[in-house]
Amino acid sequence: MTPFSFTLEARSGGARLGRIDTARGAIRTPAFMPVGTAATVKAMLPESVAATGADILLGNTYHLMLRPTAERIDRLGGLHRFMNWSKPILTDSGGFQVMSLAGLRKLTEKGVTFKSHIDGSKHELTPERSMEIQRLLGSDIVMAFDECPALPASRDRIAESMQLSMRWAARSRDAFGDRPGHALFGIMQGGLEKDLREESARALTEIGFEGYAIGGLAVGEGQEAMFDCLDYAPGFLPEDRPRYLMGVGKPDDIVGAVKRGVDMMDCVLPSRSGRTGQAWTRRGQVNIKNARHMDDSRPLDEACSCPACRHYSRAYLHHVYRAGEMISGMLLTWHNLHYYQELMQAMRDAIAADAFDAFESAFHAQRAEGDIPPL
Amino acid sequence: MTPFSFTLEARSGGARLGRIDTARGAIRTPAFMPVGTAATVKAMLPESVAATGADILLGNTYHLMLRPTAERIDRLGGLHRFMNWSKPILTDSGGFQVMSLAGLRKLTEKGVTFKSHIDGSKHELTPERSMEIQRLLGSDIVMAFDECPALPASRDRIAESMQLSMRWAARSRDAFGDRPGHALFGIMQGGLEKDLREESARALTEIGFEGYAIGGLAVGEGQEAMFDCLDYAPGFLPEDRPRYLMGVGKPDDIVGAVKRGVDMMDCVLPSRSGRTGQAWTRRGQVNIKNARHMDDSRPLDEACSCPACRHYSRAYLHHVYRAGEMISGMLLTWHNLHYYQELMQAMRDAIAADAFDAFESAFHAQRAEGDIPPL
Ligand SMILES: [Zn+2]
Ligand SMILES: [Zn+2]
Numbered sequence: 001m002t003p004f005s006f007t008l009e010a011r012s013g014g015a016r017l018g019r020i021d022t023a024r025g026a027i028r029t030p031a032f033m034p035v036g037t038a039a040t041v042k043a044m045l046p047e048s049v050a051a052t053g054a055d056i057l058l059g060n061t062y063h064l065m066l067r068p069t070a071e072r073i074d075r076l077g078g079l080h081r082f083m084n085w086s087k088p089i090l091t092d093s094g095g096f097q098v099m100s101l102a103g104l105r106k107l108t109e110k111g112v113t114f115k116s117h118i119d120g121s122k123h124e125l126t127p128e129r130s131m132e133i134q135r136l137l138g139s140d141i142v143m144a145f146d147e148c149p150a151l152p153a154s155r156d157r158i159a160e161s162m163q164l165s166m167r168w169a170a171r172s173r174d175a176f177g178d179r180p181g182h183a184l185f186g187i188m189q190g191g192l193e194k195d196l197r198e199e200s201a202r203a204l205t206e207i208g209f210e211g212y213a214i215g216g217l218a219v220g221e222g223q224e225a226m227f228d229c230l231d232y233a234p235g236f237l238p239e240d241r242p243r244y245l246m247g248v249g250k251p252d253d254i255v256g257a258v259k260r261g262v263d264m265m266d267c268v269l270p271s272r273s274g275r276t277g278q279a280w281t282r283r284g285q286v287n288i289k290n291a292r293h294m295d296d297s298r299p300l301d302e303a304c305s306c307p308a309c310r311h312y313s314r315a316y317l318h319h320v321y322r323a324g325e326m327i328s329g330m331l332l333t334w335h336n337l338h339y340y341q342e343l344m345q346a347m348r349d350a351i352a353a354d355a356f357d358a359f360e361s362a363f364h365a366q367r368a369e370g371d372i373p374p375l
Numbered sequence: 376m377t378p379f380s381f382t383l384e385a386r387s388g389g390a391r392l393g394r395i396d397t398a399r400g401a402i403r404t405p406a407f408m409p410v411g412t413a414a415t416v417k418a419m420l421p422e423s424v425a426a427t428g429a430d431i432l433l434g435n436t437y438h439l440m441l442r443p444t445a446e447r448i449d450r451l452g453g454l455h456r457f458m459n460w461s462k463p464i465l466t467d468s469g470g471f472q473v474m475s476l477a478g479l480r481k482l483t484e485k486g487v488t489f490k491s492h493i494d495g496s497k498h499e500l501t502p503e504r505s506m507e508i509q510r511l512l513g514s515d516i517v518m519a520f521d522e523c524p525a526l527p528a529s530r531d532r533i534a535e536s537m538q539l540s541m542r543w544a545a546r547s548r549d550a551f552g553d554r555p556g557h558a559l560f561g562i563m564q565g566g567l568e569k570d571l572r573e574e575s576a577r578a579l580t581e582i583g584f585e586g587y588a589i590g591g592l593a594v595g596e597g598q599e600a601m602f603d604c605l606d607y608a609p610g611f612l613p614e615d616r617p618r619y620l621m622g623v624g625k626p627d628d629i630v631g632a633v634k635r636g637v638d639m640m641d642c643v644l645p646s647r648s649g650r651t652g653q654a655w656t657r658r659g660q661v662n663i664k665n666a667r668h669m670d671d672s673r674p675l676d677e678a679c680s681c682p683a684c685r686h687y688s689r690a691y692l693h694h695v696y697r698a699g700e701m702i703s704g705m706l707l708t709w710h711n712l713h714y715y716q717e718l719m720q721a722m723r724d725a726i727a728a729d730a731f732d733a734f735e736s737a738f739h740a741q742r743a744e745g746d747i748p749p750l
Contacts, residue, residue, distance in 0.1 A: 038694075038695070038698045038700060039691070039698075040702045042700060043702075043705075045682070045702065067697065067698060068693075075672075076670070076688060076690050082691055084686040294443070294447070295450065297450075297451050307420070313451060313457070316414070316451075316457055316458065316459075318443075319414065319457075320414070320415055322442065323413045323414075323415075325415045325417060327415045327418075327420065330420065331420075
């Protein structure tokens, strides 16, 4: 079995080009991970997700533990087989989603008890249970169980929460055990407080993880505050391990994060947007619902090689959205995921050529032009 | 351009094997036509529909004339290009769907005025307008504009309605004009009255069409009554033209219709069932919602080569249905359309081998066994 490893191949400014090797194949970094919440990337077949260029998917512990349950997925041969995805899978710890069940959950040193949003049934998540669930799912990259306060929060609350997360990180490490070929990532917390981020990074590094996530961002603080934090936070983490920014983001968030040394990201945005008539292109955002597209025989993006752009007009995409047809979400999600992967490939190429700055300028210049003018 | 033609290649009892040639490719008969109501076969990409083995799709004049409109589709290059389907398309005349807008429509000798179910706007359909719309759509097989009374109806009402449809058939023929490579089909009416069916067939044959449909069945009369009618109705039609039974049906309806000399059929059933957790297999119907599938690692049908059966367990199909995921409708629709096309191929093979009776016995025997027992 290929052991889990990370190879840093090139840099361009702060941006890093690398490769993560896993037992289930390589992940080219910087990498964008589509989200497969309930064992499916919504509106896509997994072979289509792979065709966009995705090397790895994200699965959600919270959703899968409730339905169909981790034990059932284990009996059925694990999450990869269950959802027909043979490449690597990263699973979150369930922590973030449980914390957002305000009013339905109770937090103690031991962990969190909460009620299912599906049927109200009671459940518990602890570092130990989260490790067990992610093992049952067969996850290749397991996330430590952590806590993250809703912002705004006082510095004291952020510090307490971070320190609890660090104790849970140590318990996650112990509970994870010895699992060759699989990786456990620790999650840095500390909000927008630089010294707390540093303290968190030191605590995690002492425990030792195969990779490190930057948690607690992209929770409403805005891009400027996020980039401010990313100006220093990645630097607190070991150079020789992958860095994962959780829940990010829009294309310009992603470019800014890569510029600042982030190697991995995930976000529901491209798939969620695809189901609400929103497309992301090199020229920015296109709202296919808009009447300007009704008679437009041109593709969404003439330079895009996805099926939506190769075979259909904006007029068609507009029509099927308005008619409420499933193919609308299917085609726009495919386009959005394809665009995101093309963006990652363009960044990897730019880093390899040590030309990230030029890439970034061209990226912003093209977006500033905006969408093609109406016919 | 290949002229429209029908070649009768073999018979087995009453069942007919044939080939329809069109400018857009051949249609192997007996043929099942998936329904692409609003310029999409719901939950499917057109290349996936083609992969199931479908040679031809059906499009709906009523839906398309209202949204995005026939004129718009024409400006955009026609329905084939609009929906990315290069093989033949048959369009209905709009008559059937307008007639079912009880209370919203008004019928005269000239045609029907009605209000859109989408926005309440007023529209008119006449034989002439239906021909124009179907020409704008670029339909390969155009259906004459007809009327069909809701059953039960008196014999007088059925006779009057049939005679109106015959006058409209003549007007449709005139309005269709000379369109090489395209075909116009007349529609036989007459309810369950044998003499009216014969009178209708005679009227149509005198006008002369490239093919003939059997209308006014599969409207709630039940399989036995439908088969009784099909025991004589196809025999009133010319031997050397394709016969199309509209809106049929379940797999056993289809087998019984082919046995009685029907060459073409369409139905929303396989795609609609796929979106409500219903699968059709060689062993009958499977309700994937049922809890018995929750832990079942077996495929829906181990002998089926569709993506749903090759790559997923019943447990997965159950899970994604329960979770309300789009992939549920995508996979089950694909399976159902695949099964329907396999059924058609099996019948074509059986007719070629003059073994339709043996096929029919095996078909019913396997269904009588029912679904595989629970694990
Ligand atoms: Zn595209
Ligand atoms: Zn199948």
